[in-house]
Amino acid sequence: MEILVLVKAVPDPEARLRPNAAGTAPDLDGVKWVLAGYDESAVEQALLLREAVPDSHVRALAVGPAPRTEEVLRAALALGCDGATWVEPPADLAIDPLLAARALAAAGRRSPFQLVLVGKQAMDDEAGLVGPAVAEHLAVPDFGPVVDLRWDAAGGRFRFARAVEGGLERLEAPPPIVVALQQAWNDPRTAKLQNVLRSRRAPIEKVPWPEVAAALGDRRARSVRTAFRLPPPRSGAKMIEYSTPEEAAQKLVRALREEARTFP
Amino acid sequence: MSGGALVLGEVRGGRLARASAEAVTVARRLVGPAGSGTVTGLVLAGAPAAAASELARTGVDRVLAVSDPTFDAFHASRTAAVAAAVATERSAAHVVVGGTAAGRELVGRLAARWDAAAVTGVVDLVPDGDRGFRAVRTVFSGRAFEEVRLEGPRAVWGTHPLAFAAPPPGPEAPVEARAISGGPSPVPGTAVGFEAASNASGPDLAEATVVVSGGRGLRAPENFHLVEELAGALGGAVGASRAVTDAGWRPTSYQVGQTGRTVTPQLYVAVGISGAIQHLVGMVGSRTIVAINSDPNAPIFKVADYGVVGDLFQIVPALTAEVRKVRGA
Numbered sequence: 001m002e003i004l005v006l007v008k009a010v011p012d013p014e015a016r017l018r019p020n021a022a023g024t025a026p027d028l029d030g031v032k033w034v035l036a037g038y039d040e041s042a043v044e045q046a047l048l049l050r051e052a053v054p055d056s057h058v059r060a061l062a063v064g065p066a067p068r069t070e071e072v073l074r075a076a077l078a079l080g081c082d083g084a085t086w087v088e089p090p091a092d093l094a095i096d097p098l099l100a101a102r103a104l105a106a107a108g109r110r111s112p113f114q115l116v117l118v119g120k121q122a123m124d125d126e127a128g129l130v131g132p133a134v135a136e137h138l139a140v141p142d143f144g145p146v147v148d149l150r151w152d153a154a155g156g157r158f159r160f161a162r163a164v165e166g167g168l169e170r171l172e173a174p175p176p177i178v179v180a181l182q183q184a185w186n187d188p189r190t191a192k193l194q195n196v197l198r199s200r201r202a203p204i205e206k207v208p209w210p211e212v213a214a215a216l217g218d219r220r221a222r223s224v225r226t227a228f229r230l231p232p233p234r235s236g237a238k239m240i241e242y243s244t245p246e247e248a249a250q251k252l253v254r255a256l257r258e259e260a261r262t263f264p
Numbered sequence: 265m266s267g268g269a270l271v272l273g274e275v276r277g278g279r280l281a282r283a284s285a286e287a288v289t290v291a292r293r294l295v296g297p298a299g300s301g302t303v304t305g306l307v308l309a310g311a312p313a314a315a316a317s318e319l320a321r322t323g324v325d326r327v328l329a330v331s332d333p334t335f336d337a338f339h340a341s342r343t344a345a346v347a348a349a350v351a352t353e354r355s356a357a358h359v360v361v362g363g364t365a366a367g368r369e370l371v372g373r374l375a376a377r378w379d380a381a382a383v384t385g386v387v388d389l390v391p392d393g394d395r396g397f398r399a400v401r402t403v404f405s406g407r408a409f410e411e412v413r414l415e416g417p418r419a420v421w422g423t424h425p426l427a428f429a430a431p432p433p434g435p436e437a438p439v440e441a442r443a444i445s446g447g448p449s450p451v452p453g454t455a456v457g458f459e460a461a462s463n464a465s466g467p468d469l470a471e472a473t474v475v476v477s478g479g480r481g482l483r484a485p486e487n488f489h490l491v492e493e494l495a496g497a498l499g500g501a502v503g504a505s506r507a508v509t510d511a512g513w514r515p516t517s518y519q520v521g522q523t524g525r526t527v528t529p530q531l532y533v534a535v536g537i538s539g540a541i542q543h544l545v546g547m548v549g550s551r552t553i554v555a556i557n558s559d560p561n562a563p564i565f566k567v568a569d570y571g572v573v574g575d576l577f578q579i580v581p582a583l584t585a586e587v588r589k590v591r592g593a
C-alpha cells in the first residue's frame with residue numbers, strides 16, 4: 001500500500017505565544033518549528049498501517065518555506081517514513097491553507113497512492129481545510145474526523161469510524177481515500193537516535209516549482225490575517241471564602257448568576 | 265463582498281442541527297440589512313421536510329429541499345458538489361456552514377470545489393469597511409485570536425459551535441422541493457453502524473453550553489457519578505482529564521485537552537483536575553471557568569475565574585444540591 005501523509009511545520013505548541021509589534025501575526029522570532037499534534041499522529045497512523053500491511057510505503061509530503069519544512073520532513077523520516085517530498089514555494093508567495101492544498105494535490109498526483117493521511121487540523125491555524133480540499137483536487141472521497149483506521153485485506157477496503165456528535169459512525173470505503181485524523185486514539189512514537197542521525201542525510205524529493213505553479217494558475221492566497229492578539233489575561237481566580245460546603249455552593253452559584261452571568 | 269448567501273441545513277435525527285440555525289445568523293449579517301441580499305437554505309436528506317421547515321423559520325428567504333435517502337449518510341464530496349452547484353446557480357457570494365463534525369469537513373471541500381476563499385471556526389464578525397466583514401477565530405488551541413479577511417468574489421464561512429445565537433423561530437419562508445440536476449453522484453463509502461458514545465445522553469461535549477470535567481482527584485471510577493450528577497443538574501456534558509481516560513475510568517471520547525476534544529462552553533467546571541498545560545489547551549477558550557481542587561497551588565486556579573479550595577467529595581454534592589434548588593429541578 002502506498003500511503004501519503006501530509007505534514008506541516010508549526011511553532012512548538014508548548015512555547016510562549018506573543019503577538020508581533022504590529023499585532024498582525026504571532027512573533028515567531030527564535031521559535032522552534034516542530035511536527036506536532038494531529039500531524040504527528042497522522043505519521044504514527046501511517047507507520048502502524050505499514051506495519052500491518054505487507055509491502056507498504058509511507059511518504060511524507062509538505063509544502064512550506066525553508067528551513068522549517070525540510071526539518072519537519074526530516075522529523076517524519078526519523079520516525080520511520082520511507083520517503084519525503086517537499087514543495088518549496090517562492091519566498092515572496094503567501095500561502096494560505098487552500099493554496100497549500102492545491103500545491104499538495106499537485107505533488108500528490110505525481111505517483112499512485114491508496115491512502116492520504118492528514119491531521120484533522122494543524123496545531124497553529126487550526127483551519128482543518130487542507131485534507132478535504134486536497135481530496136477534492138485529487139477527486140477522491142475524504143472522511144474526517146476519523147478514529148480507529150484499519151485495512152481489511154480480505155475485503156480490499158478501509159474500515160474506520162468518524163467521531164461525530166453523539167458517537168462513532170462506522171464506515172467502510174475502498175481505496176483511494178483521504179482521511180483526516182482525530183488524534184487521541186494513538187500515542188505517537190518517538191524517534192530513535194540512530195534514525196534521527198540517518199534522517200539528516202536522507203534524500204528529500206523536491207517537486208519542481210513550475211509543475212506546482214501550473215496547478216495554482218493565477219490564484220493567490222485569499223485569506224489574509226489582519227490581526228493577531230492574545231485573550232485578555234485572566235486576573236486569577238476569585239477564590240470563594242466559606243465555612244461550610246453549602247456556603248461555598250451558594251456563593252459560587254450566586255457569583256455565576258449575578259457576576260459572570262454564565263449560569264445556565 | 266456583498267450578494268446573497270447559501271446556508272447548509274444539517275439534519276440530525278430528522279431535525280435541524282442547532283449549528284445550522286447559528287449559521288443563518290452569520291449569513292444574515294454577511295448579506296446586510298433586509299432587502300440587500302437573499303439568504304437561501306439548502307437541506308439534503310431522505311425526509312427533509314421537518315428540518316426544511318425549521319430552517320425556513322430562522323429568517324432565511326427560501327429553503328431548497330432535496331429529498332434523497334443517499335444523503336442521510338454525510339459524504340463531504342457529495343454535499344460539496346450539490347452546494348457548489350446551487351451556490352453558483354444562485355450567484356451567491358457566501359456559503360455558511362455550521363460548526364459540526366460534518367460542517368468542519370465540508371468547508372475545505374466546498375471551497376476547493378467552488379474555487380472560493382474559506383475560513384473555519386468563526387467566533388465573531390467585525391465590520392471591514394466596504395469589504396464586508398473580517399472573521400474572528402481562535403488559533404493555537406484557544407490561546408490566541410486572529411482576524412482574517414477573505415478576498416475574492418466567493419467565500420465559505422464555517423462557524424464555531426455556540427459562538428452565534430440561533431435566531432428565534434419566526435414566520436416560515438417558502439420551501440421548494442428540488443431535484444439534483446444530473447442525478448446524485450455515487451456514494452463513496454458504506455455506513456456500517458453507529459456506536460453512541462456512553463456520554464451521549466446529554467449534549468455533545470463540543471456543543472454543550474456547560475461542561476463539567478472530572479480528574480484524578482475523584483480517586484476511583486465509582487466516584488465519577490459526582491461529576492455526572494453536577495453536569496446533569498446544570499444540563500451540561502461530562503468531560504474528563506487524561507488521567508481519567510488513561511486509567512480507563514471513562515472512554516477517550518470524554519477527554520478534554522491537547523489529545524482529546526477542545527471545548528468552549530459558557531461554563532466549564534474542573535473537578536479534581538490539576539490544570540496541566542495539555543488539559544488547559546482544550547478548555548481555556550471557555551467563557552467562565554470554575555475550579556474545585558484541594559490544592560490552593562494547583563495550576564488550574566491560574567486560568568479559572570472562580571476557585572473553591574476544598575475537598576471535592578464535600579463541595580461537589582453541596583454544589584449539585586444548590587444548583588438543583590436554584591434551577592428548580
Ligand SMILES: Cc1cc2nc3c(=O)[nH]c(=O)nc-3n(C[C@H](O)[C@H](O)[C@H](O)COP(=O)(O)OP(=O)(O)OC[C@H]3O[C@@H](n4cnc5c(N)ncnc54)[C@H](O)[C@@H]3O)c2cc1C
Nearest residue numbers: 479480481505506507521522523536537538542543558576
Ligand atoms: C503528549 C501529552 C498529551 C496529553 N494530553 C492530555 C489531554 O488531552 N488532556 C488531559 O487532561 N491531559 C493530557 N495529558 C496529561 C496531562 O499532562 C496531565 O497528566 C493530566 O491532565 C492530569 O490529569 P488530572 O489533572 O486529572 O490529574 P492530576 O494531575 O493527578 O491532578 C489531580 C488533582 O486533583 C486534586 N485533588 C486530589 N484529591 C482531591 C480532593 N479530594 N478534592 C479536590 N481535589 C483533589 C489534586 O490536588 C490535583 O490537583 C497529556 C500529556 C502528554 C505528555
